[in-house]
Amino acid sequence: MSVRIRLKRMGNRNNPFYRIVVADGRNPNEGKAIEYLGTYDPKSASGRVVLKHDRYQYWLGVGAIPSDTVRSIVPRAIEHANTLPKKEASENDAAAGEQAADAEVPAETVNAG
DSSP states (O other): OOEEEEEEEEEETTEEEEEEEEEETTSOTTSOOSEEEEEEETTSTTOEEEEOHHHHHHHHHTTOEEOHHHHHHHHHHHHHHHHSOOOHHHHHHHHHHHHHHHHHSOHHHHTTO
């Protein structure tokens, strides 16, 4: 089975929008996808590309072949991901604070209900 990473056209007439998909190479371009990896919006000001980079690397590792277009837009997706603000650090700090607060509550008050 030849697995390809390619674009699947969505959107309306004169307003294209693409999904980056993993699909069997024998299926038509608008056929069933194995997995959705991201999106590509060529009409936006910067040609916005959103990609699950870890899944993209996984599929390359197992032998999936990206199309020429996907190969050319992946660097833009990586660049876009690097320009986004890091939310993980603040979310991890909040989760750590909640865990610390839970640890400080004595067991008698939790079971007193």
